[in-house]
Amino acid sequence: MLEETLKSQLQDVFGKIETPVTLRASLDHSDAASKMRQFLTECATLSDNIALHEDGGWDRQPSFSVAAQDGTESIRFAAIPMGHELTSFVLAVLQVGGVPVKLPESTIAQVRDLKGDFQFTTYISLSCQNCPEVVQAINAMCVLNPAFKHVIVDGALFQNEVTRKNIMSVPQIELNGAPFASGRMDAMEILAKLDDAAPAKAAQQYKDAAPFDVLIIGGGPAGAAAAIYAARKGLRTGIIADRFGGQVMETAGIENYISIPETDGPKLSAQFESHVRAYDVEIISGQKAERLIPASKPGAYHQIALSGDVLLSSRTIILATGAHWRHLNVAGETEYLTKGVAFCPHCDGPFYKGKRVAVIGGGNSGVEAAIDLAGIVSHVTLLQRGTQLKADKVLQDKLRSMPNVDIKMEALTQSIAGNGETVEHLVYKDASGEDVTLPVSGVFIQIGLLPNTNWLGNALALNPQGEIIVDVHGATSVPGIFAAGDATTTPYKQIVIAVGEGAKAALGAFDYLIRTPDPAASRQKEAALA
CATH class of the missing domain: 3.40.30.80 (Glutaredoxin)
Structure with a gap:
């Protein structure tokens, strides 16, 4: 064996x-x-x-x-x-x-x-x-x-x-x-x-932490890259990461990360963490940032609030909070979550062996999910709301070659229904505007991601989609605060792009630091002259 x-x-x-x-x-x-x-x-x-x-x-x-x-x-x-x-x-x-x-x-x-x-x-x-x-x-x-x-x-x-x-x-x-x-x-x-008190108790160990030069929020590809680049510049670097890898952890096969022909999400995430730990980075694990408090004036300390009102201070902050699965927001979706509504075909696909399922979404993730499921279930129907699939051509060709897959274009999901225990069908509106009932036992939703930015409130500028607006240097609307990865307006949400954007944000933060007076050094100078 x-x-x-x-x-x-x-x-x-x-x-x-x-x-x-x-x-x-x-x-x-x-x-x-x-x-x-x-x-x-x-x-x-x-x-x-x-x-x-x-x-x-x-x-x-x-x-x-x-x-x-x-x-x-x-x-x-x-x-x-x-x-x-x-x-x-x-x-x-x-x-x-x-x-x-x-x-x-x-x-x-x-x-x-x-x-x-x-x-x-x-x-x-x-x-x-x-x-x-x-x-x-x-x-x-x-x-x-x-x-x-x-x-x-x-x-x-x-x-x-x-x-x-x-x-x-x-x-x-x-x-x-x-x-x-x-x-x-x-x-x-x-x-x-x-x-209930566990996060607040754990946060207390950081209440007297010295201010950071760079404090990174998020342990995905962007956050890991930012931490490595900042630490290599000799900056006091911290990273708040409830887990390393972020959304990458939920990716089964990765074949387009340069220099690594084939890997998977958990393995790559472990490599990110190992690389970060090789440097002098303070890893604040098991914690989530609850609030961003921008500095009152340029050059002053920004703050991040943890559970229990513990505040961490830093001269610069890099937001790399990533994204989460986008929901359909239709009737029955929440009711049947884990009872036929799923987001991970690799995790949950085996439970639908021999059954009929639907995949919602025609991008790479949706088409890949349909291909994976077609090898397990009896039949897959892929529903794409647009007039054409958005996935790479090689994936589309593979999908169209599979005999137990149907593709429905201009199909807008209206509702998901069942017997109260399991999903039995979904209803979608076709190109003619007619409602069509599709008998299925499972619905796999693959319609993209939403940025993890709700916790930021009005602290900095977001676009209508909730993404953090950044410039070519990764800088946000607040001086000294940078952002990178899937939570930002940077197009093309890919691992390799997030890594590059994380590195860019760290370099942007370094450039900001060398051009901005250190408030601690200023206070020491004032005290010496007093």
Whole structure:
């Protein structure tokens, strides 16, 4: 099951285990159980600190727990953790085996302080690039606090269960048997749902932070590039990043990033983070900027408010807050979100195997989604409101060659409807103005992005679409505040363009700093003359 190269890599990684770990399996006589036994057996041979026992008797079979030396079994996989979840499994083994959890100390302390009974179940798909972040965050909490327990369930392995629970998107998280959350979440976001005061508590560690030269908001491609360029100029640089990668994390295949012929979103995001951490950059993780307070006069400090009214000061600020999926805003869209309405074909596509689905949007993302889904579902109908597709020609050609795909031009979605539990059809208006009912079990919305700028209020100039207006240097309408990436008026929302714009904004900030007096230096000079 495991390739020899992978075995060699895992053997090196498992060499870091400090205390013995037992993989305690509960297996039946299914083919999946045989594959799970093979996977676990091969892993157990890679380290003297990993043992395999088949005890049976657990209600979900096949499954296995990652048990600590003292017998604690707080993490259980009802899955064969390959694909995107292999890393989750490896981290679980390492952390249960004594390797320290890599979270901010403040987050670790807050998790350890939580009291109660936290029985988590997370439903995942092995093809989902968003699921591992949730799985790894809750697993880490299990290692830190014995009140936490976590079961990871592969929907493809336990199809009857996900059907009974009407789970049609992943990740889906339950807490103590009740719905808790859906979608990608990191440890701080989960902690915030468990403890309302968590973000404010975590922010307190920054209340006495010295002013920055450059403070970057956002950890996507633009933010990462800005941080690297600013740090290389010797500037005191900070970056507020609730997670690195931003929207890139939700991108499955990336084949147009120069010098890297092929990669995926999570991998590229990890490379961005690793590169930023190689420099002297203060990373403020688990926090979101809540308010921008521009300086009262040119050259003075700008401020960013975090939770709990903690203020960070900086001579310049670079806004790289990115964007989020645009919604249709039609009847039924919100009601059937995660019940047939989805945004990620890679994550949720497997739940629609053999069914009919619709994809809304004729750009690259929409056409790529239709192509991916056509290999899983019985039929795809792509609806494009315009008179022609906007995707690259190579993608259009591929789409038109697929026998189970229909393309409807000048199709304006009017509503999404179902039986209260799942989507059954959508209604669109065709070129003649007639309403057409299209029977489908799923609707994948791919109509572009909206900038994450609502929190800015009237602090600086935005265009009617909510994008931050920038000039050729990345400068905004407020001196000393710059912006880059998908949140700005810069055309063509592409990773490579965001990286370049982030670098440009950092260079613009540097140029501004060398031409603008430092308020701290001015005060020191005034004090010396007094």
